Amino acid sequence: MSISLTKGQKVSLAKRDGGSLSVVRMGLGWDAVKKRGLFGSKSQQVDLDASALLFDVSDNLIDAVWFRQLRSQDGSVQHTGDNLTGAGEGDDETILVDLTRLSPAIGQIVFVVNSFTGQDFSQVENAFCRLVDQTTGDELARYVLSGSGRHNAQIMAKVARDEGGGWTMTAIGAVASGRTFQELLPVTAGHL
Numbered sequence: 001m002s003i004s005l006t007k008g009q010k011v012s013l014a015k016r017d018g019g020s021l022s023v024v025r026m027g028l029g030w031d032a033v034k035k036r037g038l039f040g041s042k043s044q045q046v047d048l049d050a051s052a053l054l055f056d057v058s059d060n061l062i063d064a065v066w067f068r069q070l071r072s073q074d075g076s077v078q079h080t081g082d083n084l085t086g087a088g089e090g091d092d093e094t095i096l097v098d099l100t101r102l103s104p105a106i107g108q109i110v111f112v113v114n115s116f117t118g119q120d121f122s123q124v125e126n127a128f129c130r131l132v133d134q135t136t137g138d139e140l141a142r143y144v145l146s147g148s149g150r151h152n153a154q155i156m157a158k159v160a161r162d163e164g165g166g167w168t169m170t171a172i173g174a175v176a177s178g179r180t181f182q183e184l185l186p187v188t189a190g191h192l
Contacts, residue, residue, distance in 0.1 A: 007173040012166060013131070013140060013159070020166060023098045023134035024159070026050070026111050027091030030127040046124055047117045050093040050156075051181040052077050057107035059192040065095060066181055067116075076101035077109070096134060097159070099167060108160035108192065110172075112184050114153035121151055121175075129156045131169055143171040151175040155188055 013021050028050040051066035054077065063072045070079040080094045097109060111129060121127070130142040143157055155174040162168050176187040 007171055010168050010170045012162070012168050020099075021133055021135075021140075022100050023096060024140070025091075025132040025134045026052070026095045026097070026157075026159075027130045027132060028093045028111075028113055028128070028156075029091050029130075030124050033123050033125050045117070046115060046119050048092070048113050048124065048127070049116050049180075050079070050095055050129075051112050051114070052079070052095045052097070053110045053112065053181060053185075053188060054106050055108050055110065055192060056105050059107075059189070061185065062103075062106060064181055074101065074103055076103070091130070106161075108158050110158045110188055110191065111156045112153065112176075112181055112188065113156055114176075114178055114180060114184060116179050118152055118179055121154070131157075131159070141169050141171075143173065151177055153178045153184055155184065155191055158191065 028048065030046070030048050032046040049067050051064060053061060054063040054072060056062050065072050065077045065079045067079065070081070071077070076098045078096045080096065095111070128142060128144050131140045132138065133140055153176040155172045155176060157169055157171050159167055159169050172191050174187060174191060176184050178184040
Protein backbone atom coordinates (compact mmCIF):
# COMPACT_ATOMS: atom_id res chain seq x y z
CA MET A 1 0.00 0.00 0.00
CA SER A 2 1.52 3.31 -1.10
CA ILE A 3 1.30 6.51 0.91
CA SER A 4 0.52 9.72 -0.96
CA LEU A 5 2.57 12.49 0.58
CA THR A 6 1.84 16.18 0.89
CA LYS A 7 4.43 18.92 1.34
CA GLY A 8 6.36 18.53 4.55
CA GLN A 9 4.95 15.09 5.37
CA LYS A 10 7.45 12.51 6.62
CA VAL A 11 7.11 8.74 6.37
CA SER A 12 9.27 5.95 7.80
CA LEU A 13 10.71 3.65 5.17
CA ALA A 14 10.76 0.56 7.38
CA LYS A 15 9.34 -2.51 5.68
CA ARG A 16 5.91 -3.69 6.78
CA ASP A 17 7.40 -6.94 8.09
CA GLY A 18 9.79 -5.01 10.33
CA GLY A 19 12.84 -5.61 8.12
CA SER A 20 14.92 -2.87 6.63
CA LEU A 21 15.00 -1.68 3.06
CA SER A 22 18.06 -2.52 1.03
CA VAL A 23 17.53 -0.96 -2.42
CA VAL A 24 15.07 1.80 -3.24
CA ARG A 25 14.19 3.41 -6.55
CA MET A 26 13.16 7.02 -6.90
CA GLY A 27 11.06 7.41 -10.02
CA LEU A 28 10.20 10.67 -11.78
CA GLY A 29 7.44 10.85 -14.35
CA TRP A 30 5.96 13.71 -16.35
CA ASP A 31 4.20 14.65 -19.56
CA ALA A 32 4.57 17.80 -21.62
CA VAL A 33 1.43 19.89 -21.94
CA LYS A 34 0.16 19.91 -25.51
CA LYS A 35 0.25 23.37 -27.06
CA ARG A 36 -2.99 24.54 -28.60
CA GLY A 37 -2.71 26.30 -31.89
CA LEU A 38 -4.74 27.42 -34.84
CA PHE A 39 -4.65 23.94 -36.37
CA GLY A 40 -5.21 21.89 -33.19
CA SER A 41 -2.81 20.87 -30.48
CA LYS A 42 0.73 19.67 -30.91
CA SER A 43 3.19 17.95 -28.63
CA GLN A 44 6.20 19.74 -27.27
CA GLN A 45 9.30 18.38 -25.61
CA VAL A 46 10.21 19.21 -22.03
CA ASP A 47 13.48 17.80 -20.70
CA LEU A 48 13.13 17.35 -16.95
CA ASP A 49 16.13 15.94 -15.10
CA ALA A 50 16.17 14.05 -11.81
CA SER A 51 19.24 14.34 -9.60
CA ALA A 52 20.24 12.82 -6.26
CA LEU A 53 22.39 15.00 -4.00
CA LEU A 54 24.28 13.17 -1.26
CA PHE A 55 24.98 15.14 1.91
CA ASP A 56 26.99 14.18 4.98
CA VAL A 57 25.70 14.57 8.53
CA SER A 58 27.08 18.14 8.61
CA ASP A 59 25.03 19.04 5.49
CA ASN A 60 28.05 19.20 3.16
CA LEU A 61 27.50 18.04 -0.42
CA ILE A 62 29.62 14.90 -0.86
CA ASP A 63 28.47 13.63 -4.25
CA ALA A 64 25.79 14.14 -6.90
CA VAL A 65 24.19 11.72 -9.33
CA TRP A 66 22.64 13.32 -12.40
CA PHE A 67 22.57 12.92 -16.17
CA ARG A 68 26.25 13.89 -16.50
CA GLN A 69 27.38 11.60 -13.66
CA LEU A 70 25.21 8.50 -13.65
CA ARG A 71 26.87 6.77 -10.70
CA SER A 72 28.02 7.93 -7.27
CA GLN A 73 31.71 7.63 -6.44
CA ASP A 74 31.07 4.60 -4.22
CA GLY A 75 28.64 3.01 -6.71
CA SER A 76 25.71 2.93 -4.26
CA VAL A 77 23.56 5.40 -6.24
CA GLN A 78 22.88 4.99 -9.95
CA HIS A 79 20.87 7.08 -12.42
CA THR A 80 19.46 4.83 -15.15
CA GLY A 81 19.67 7.46 -17.89
CA ASP A 82 18.38 10.76 -19.20
CA ASN A 83 14.89 11.03 -20.74
CA LEU A 84 14.72 14.12 -22.93
CA THR A 85 10.94 14.24 -23.53
CA GLY A 86 8.90 12.57 -20.77
CA ALA A 87 7.25 10.42 -23.43
CA GLY A 88 5.85 7.09 -22.33
CA GLU A 89 4.07 5.74 -19.28
CA GLY A 90 5.37 5.34 -15.75
CA ASP A 91 8.77 6.48 -14.55
CA ASP A 92 10.62 8.54 -17.14
CA GLU A 93 13.83 8.77 -15.10
CA THR A 94 14.90 6.58 -12.20
CA ILE A 95 17.62 6.68 -9.60
CA LEU A 96 18.52 3.49 -7.72
CA VAL A 97 19.91 3.75 -4.18
CA ASP A 98 21.51 0.73 -2.52
CA LEU A 99 21.13 1.74 1.13
CA THR A 100 23.33 -1.15 2.26
CA ARG A 101 26.29 0.14 0.22
CA LEU A 102 25.79 3.81 1.00
CA SER A 103 28.69 5.28 2.94
CA PRO A 104 27.90 5.72 6.66
CA ALA A 105 29.09 9.31 6.20
CA ILE A 106 25.99 10.07 4.10
CA GLY A 107 23.20 11.45 6.28
CA GLN A 108 20.66 12.30 3.61
CA ILE A 109 19.92 12.20 -0.08
CA VAL A 110 17.91 15.04 -1.60
CA PHE A 111 16.12 14.45 -4.89
CA VAL A 112 15.64 17.45 -7.15
CA VAL A 113 14.07 17.94 -10.54
CA ASN A 114 14.78 20.74 -12.98
CA SER A 115 13.95 21.67 -16.55
CA PHE A 116 17.26 21.54 -18.36
CA THR A 117 15.72 23.24 -21.41
CA GLY A 118 14.39 26.02 -19.18
CA GLN A 119 10.66 25.59 -19.74
CA ASP A 120 8.66 26.29 -16.61
CA PHE A 121 6.36 23.82 -14.89
CA SER A 122 3.25 25.36 -16.43
CA GLN A 123 4.28 23.32 -19.48
CA VAL A 124 4.38 20.04 -17.51
CA GLU A 125 1.51 17.85 -16.33
CA ASN A 126 1.08 14.51 -14.54
CA ALA A 127 4.41 15.01 -12.77
CA PHE A 128 5.23 12.81 -9.79
CA CYS A 129 8.06 11.27 -7.85
CA ARG A 130 7.75 7.97 -6.06
CA LEU A 131 9.84 5.71 -3.90
CA VAL A 132 9.74 1.98 -4.63
CA ASP A 133 11.20 -0.99 -2.75
CA GLN A 134 13.34 -2.33 -5.60
CA THR A 135 13.43 -5.82 -4.07
CA THR A 136 9.66 -6.32 -4.00
CA GLY A 137 8.45 -3.70 -6.49
CA ASP A 138 6.13 -2.25 -3.83
CA GLU A 139 5.53 1.49 -4.05
CA LEU A 140 6.33 2.93 -0.63
CA ALA A 141 5.41 6.56 -1.17
CA ARG A 142 4.25 8.85 -3.95
CA TYR A 143 4.46 12.60 -4.13
CA VAL A 144 2.56 14.48 -6.81
CA LEU A 145 4.67 17.42 -7.88
CA SER A 146 2.48 20.38 -7.20
CA GLY A 147 2.11 23.80 -8.61
CA SER A 148 2.24 24.26 -12.30
CA GLY A 149 3.81 27.64 -12.37
CA ARG A 150 6.58 29.87 -13.59
CA HIS A 151 9.30 27.97 -11.73
CA ASN A 152 11.45 25.46 -13.65
CA ALA A 153 12.72 23.33 -10.77
CA GLN A 154 11.59 21.71 -7.57
CA ILE A 155 13.27 20.25 -4.51
CA MET A 156 11.19 17.06 -4.50
CA ALA A 157 11.98 14.98 -1.44
CA LYS A 158 14.72 13.75 0.83
CA VAL A 159 15.59 10.38 2.28
CA ALA A 160 17.42 10.70 5.60
CA ARG A 161 18.85 8.40 8.23
CA ASP A 162 16.88 8.37 11.45
CA GLU A 163 18.30 7.90 14.92
CA GLY A 164 17.40 4.21 14.95
CA GLY A 165 19.47 3.46 11.85
CA GLY A 166 16.46 3.33 9.53
CA TRP A 167 15.38 5.78 6.86
CA THR A 168 12.60 8.33 6.45
CA MET A 169 11.32 10.13 3.39
CA THR A 170 10.15 13.72 3.63
CA ALA A 171 8.16 15.36 0.82
CA ILE A 172 9.59 18.84 0.32
CA GLY A 173 7.95 20.24 -2.82
CA ALA A 174 9.81 23.57 -2.72
CA VAL A 175 9.72 25.48 -5.97
CA ALA A 176 12.94 26.88 -7.35
CA SER A 177 14.60 28.07 -10.52
CA GLY A 178 17.64 26.53 -12.12
CA ARG A 179 18.61 24.40 -15.09
CA THR A 180 21.05 22.14 -13.19
CA PHE A 181 21.33 20.84 -9.63
CA GLN A 182 24.25 23.23 -9.00
CA GLU A 183 21.92 26.21 -9.47
CA LEU A 184 19.53 24.65 -6.94
CA LEU A 185 22.04 24.21 -4.11
CA PRO A 186 21.17 27.47 -2.28
CA VAL A 187 17.47 26.50 -2.12
CA THR A 188 18.31 22.88 -1.27
CA ALA A 189 20.41 24.00 1.71
CA GLY A 190 17.29 25.40 3.36
CA HIS A 191 15.73 21.92 3.49
CA LEU A 192 18.55 19.88 5.00
